[in-house]
Amino acid sequence: MITRLNWHTVPIETVNPSMSRQIISGEKLMVARIRFKAGFTVPLHHHVHEQVTHVISGTMRFWFGENKDQVMDLGPGDVIVIPSNVPHEALMIGDVEEVDTWAPPRQDWLDKTDGYLRKVSAQ
Numbered sequence: 001m002i003t004r005l006n007w008h009t010v011p012i013e014t015v016n017p018s019m020s021r022q023i024i025s026g027e028k029l030m031v032a033r034i035r036f037k038a039g040f041t042v043p044l045h046h047h048v049h050e051q052v053t054h055v056i057s058g059t060m061r062f063w064f065g066e067n068k069d070q071v072m073d074l075g076p077g078d079v080i081v082i083p084s085n086v087p088h089e090a091l092m093i094g095d096v097e098e099v100d101t102w103a104p105p106r107q108d109w110l111d112k113t114d115g116y117l118r119k120v121s122a123q
Helices: none
Strands: 013-016 019-025 030-036 041-045 050-064 070-074 079-082 088-103
Antiparallel strands (some): 013 019, 019 030, 030 088, 041 088, 050 070, 050 079, 050 088
């Protein structure tokens, strides 16, 4: 079945004081529109999901690898593909709006067991 949605009607979830998101999920992939406040850090983590991140506004500084040996700054219009199981961390430089896509869908986000995000706040 084809489903038509508009971001203006998708509920906004406040994950923590520095992060809110909207989620649209299909059977095999999931898209999230996310807003972060300046200084927020997504802690180092990894998952089996392939991830595509598209920065709409602001700057995200990513570290990749268990030792965080690769650093990359992404600004508006930048898009990256993060392969399955690659450890990554991200710092928000200024307020950030971005869109993430995962395959398969992030069940931890859908059932709100994503504690690594819920226990953190801005630096």
